[in-house]
Amino acid sequence: MIRAGIIGSTGYAGYQLSVLLSQHKNVTVAFFSSHNYSNMKLSDVYGNLRGFLEDICIDIHNVEDKLREIDVLFLALPHGKSFKLVEKALSVGIKIIDISADYRLRDYKDYEQWYGVKHELAGCLKDAAYGLPELNRKRISNSNLVANPGCYPTASILALAPLIQNNIIDNTSIVIDAKSGVSGAGRSANIPTLFCECADSVKAYGIASHRHTPEIEQQLSDLAGEKIALSFTPHLVPISRGILATCYGSLKKEISQNELYDLYKGCYENERFIRITETLPETRYVKGSNICDIAIRKDDRTKRVIAVSAIDNLIKGAAGQAVQNMNILFGLCEYSGIEMIPDIL
Amino acid sequence: MIRAGIIGSTGYAGYQLSVLLSQHKNVTVAFFSSHNYSNMKLSDVYGNLRGFLEDICIDIHNVEDKLREIDVLFLALPHGKSFKLVEKALSVGIKIIDISADYRLRDYKDYEQWYGVKHELAGCLKDAAYGLPELNRKRISNSNLVANPGCYPTASILALAPLIQNNIIDNTSIVIDAKSGVSGAGRSANIPTLFCECADSVKAYGIASHRHTPEIEQQLSDLAGEKIALSFTPHLVPISRGILATCYGSLKKEISQNELYDLYKGCYENERFIRITETLPETRYVKGSNICDIAIRKDDRTKRVIAVSAIDNLIKGAAGQAVQNMNILFGLCEYSGIEMIPDIL
């Protein structure tokens, strides 16, 4: 059995991770930890867990003492809060899967510029693996520190990768227009995410400035072999779970709709968690699962291609992918513990 | 008093039109008409109207006899159903405001291609005015047949017009990613618009094929003085009212964020129904009103500009704009009857 510890288990991503790991047949959770709800039961914070997950969350300050009891540490903290714990954990030789943005950007200067905080563990960045298994499986398997991708980047990169790997679109033409459910904003008590403030509305936010932009660009640039700058616009929509990413690019070669479909089918041929669909994705079709649905459309009139992807932001966009990465790190079946059928209702 | 008749008063747009016109201080509604609910009170279909609007809807087949009693006929029918009535109404000399798509495209062949039905009144198209007052006020005022714009086109054209009129973006680079509430799909009993099918989901639809595309292109081409082809992607989001259009274009000249803002402010300086906002639009900020909010953002990194607009699809995107057009047609104050403050809740 793999012994796991979870930091930040009462946020939405941490909650999801706690549920998934506690049901994983190869995992024992050694401890759950929380900042705001320490010494409370998980089931006192999430009443649905009564009778299922009654563990008491330890205080985050008591985690260090427990590092030697575990094989892998999951962190689900806000950015900039992980450095000390990760340093300590690496020093005692345990593997780390970090769900924050702290180890995703290769260059600490990019991190400091976009996130506005000092990176206190820049020396680790070169060894961190970007945890998108479908594109980086090998490197993940050899790493001690996995930077779990952001939710928007997961949806965006998976949607665009086949086009970029195959040099099909003009890399200066990329526009990503993404729509996220409210759980992406976390479980903090803020007015803009109150029911009455977002239940009957749609808005864009963070235009030309969202922190997931450099993460998407870094990964797509790697695939392209050249530096890509793109436009990324996130939107808030009144659903709890889900991201839909609508991605635009201008074709630089002639290719038919059928060839595009076949290309996508081929690229993701053996990927259990990716479905290339003929009909257009809907977030409800992936809700509660680790699946990413992708459809590809050619616009003959404008010589543009539109790739649409849908994920559950808390699962493939966070906790599910973290488990997928853990499975890879420890040589388990990659699907173990994350084979949930999506639930439409 | 202007005497008006309403065809299709029990659909969502027709309902909205009925409410607005019945409260308009310069208008008497001579008749409400319905196909599915003829001989029923409006308030039996829309229970909120009890005590306010208890008129009985006459059968659509009885409308012809009443044409001589009115000055203006509003039609809120599905496309392809207006031809006979419009022909008759024009022949008796009354003014027409049509909310369907039947008279929006100047070339009947475009209509027949995109809508898949024969245009039985193609001869009228050259005299029809496209009813977007902010861009076409003069022509509307002289017309007998106003083609009320579609909801997506209203939001999209108003957002992009200043850029195109001023030759600021590459006209081949335009991408419009729009999000609509469910009322846009009408009040028909269809499974995809059931609560359980769309309440917790987001999807794109009609990629590269939505019928509002040629309408947007036609109007923007007029402004550009050249033929524009663009990508338009509609999405369905779980709100009742509202459209948010996020519009992308590549800058072809250097211009600062401040200059862009001033440009928009200038273009719409005297327009009561357009607010150029510094913060980003949200559909709830225009709900229940005839307002179109627009914000403009420059993305320095990609040399792109992003214009975001929000409207209430049933008001500025349909019934409110129809009333605005009527006000123009009859020389009334353009704001009369449509000065509602938006309601956030």
Place this chain on the structure above:
Amino acid sequence: MIRAGIIGSTGYAGYQLSVLLSQHKNVTVAFFSSHNYSNMKLSDVYGNLRGFLEDICIDIHNVEDKLREIDVLFLALPHGKSFKLVEKALSVGIKIIDISADYRLRDYKDYEQWYGVKHELAGCLKDAAYGLPELNRKRISNSNLVANPGCYPTASILALAPLIQNNIIDNTSIVIDAKSGVSGAGRSANIPTLFCECADSVKAYGIASHRHTPEIEQQLSDLAGEKIALSFTPHLVPISRGILATCYGSLKKEISQNELYDLYKGCYENERFIRITETLPETRYVKGSNICDIAIRKDDRTKRVIAVSAIDNLIKGAAGQAVQNMNILFGLCEYSGIEMIPDIL
């Protein structure tokens, strides 16, 4: 023109009041005041108001100086915060309409027991009028201090009054099961009213202990001429606006369904804001209006009667009723400024 001041204009009820009063043709709002958003424009807090209500909210501490400039002061504060201002305002002879619970209970000991704070102005309670116009119009018109009813009490009392006034039900048998939208919980940043915590759920709360219970009992007891104790259970449902109250009582005399309907029709015969409906009320049928819909049903099998009422909690349940009370206080048409047609969408 009546000069009004508004305290607490940035909460949801205060927002609604600000919108209604600023459009009232007989009212000039002398000042808007806010605790959390002082020195900000109302339209910076509620973006929908841009161009309509750009007044700057003065600090609540600066209100005292302005009391002599107004005829009526509206207070929309949490309970227990009004005492000093009300005392001062009464001393300078202006009329007061208080939306909180501070002056609703006749006996200050009831207030202190249910609300857990000391009543610092108990001497005023005997002169305060309970502001439910349909049942207390005369007393309101002669009062300087109107205690605007709670949202649940408004819906509950109006639904039950005809039964109790006419001695039709066993007064020990009353059960009120009410469902409220989330705006009833106010605009504070709290986790339980986050979108993700309440968007897809229904719950009861405050069983046998909700503070609106003694208020309902006091008013119904007055109508009955005897002390009534009843069960009141509030529920939270995922809508923004609206309350539905389902009220049960056991018949103590034989009466037919038709007689019940006629009784209700008669009781509220001249009440513009009450609609006795044959079909069952839905909160959407009263949304955005000052209307209270009521239906009455007899259950022959159990000899019980069920009265169902629906209101918009922010209008008839708060701000609209406050305006109605002001109209009465100042001898205006009672409907002035609150004749909005409900909006179903």
Place this chain on the structure above:
Amino acid sequence: MIRAGIIGSTGYAGYQLSVLLSQHKNVTVAFFSSHNYSNMKLSDVYGNLRGFLEDICIDIHNVEDKLREIDVLFLALPHGKSFKLVEKALSVGIKIIDISADYRLRDYKDYEQWYGVKHELAGCLKDAAYGLPELNRKRISNSNLVANPGCYPTASILALAPLIQNNIIDNTSIVIDAKSGVSGAGRSANIPTLFCECADSVKAYGIASHRHTPEIEQQLSDLAGEKIALSFTPHLVPISRGILATCYGSLKKEISQNELYDLYKGCYENERFIRITETLPETRYVKGSNICDIAIRKDDRTKRVIAVSAIDNLIKGAAGQAVQNMNILFGLCEYSGIEMIPDIL
């Protein structure tokens, strides 16, 4: 392996049953059948099932030929449609679990009165077992025909049973006020369940006339040993899944809050699917699970007791309970295949 057939697998309850049975480790689904979508893949109707459940639904008319291939037949049809198939299935000796109301009422005259159709298989009613395991486990285990309870009755009966079994309340005083999500109305294309018609509203319906009333009364009467008549009021609330039942009764003996809690704890002591909670139930706490949460409250002031229960209407209220019944019928572990942790988001 138990071989199962499913009739009506494309309605919401049938969908849920298909998902549960296809994942059940002791079950092979021999066929899925549909009326409206025969010869289509389940995953073409429910896009979330792509890659998971790609079976083709056979036409309901072809089911008879397949009866000999199965051990158990599940029917999820509208009421009044099961008679021929059930008769045939019983004749070939297979077990039946019917999710409709056709075999729940012991007296066919009650059925005919409340449902308005002739009962064509009244002879079977005496042998049908009411499939509420917590109260009827033994009888279910010996039956060939299990009448799966309605969703409202499941929530209501489980909430009230301890009070009635222990003779604690006046049986003439019972009021059940229940709130259901929209999936309870099924997947038919009807205007009242369109998103725009119910997304922002709450209503009561079927007051004193809902068909689940005699079912609840029958079961509670059995527990009481006397005929019970009660008031049952269903409400529609804008959630997809979930029922909350708020049940009122007048105490006929003195009992403390703690004693009530202990009573409930004791009654359901060994019931895996029932949680007696100290805090009040919320439908989100049971969503996606076979759990029924129940809380009990005493109202000292009125000598009333209020029991509140929450279930997922499609699982404990339909498909999950059907699987639970199958597990009992075939001597499997009663929890097999239905141990899902509820999901709050």
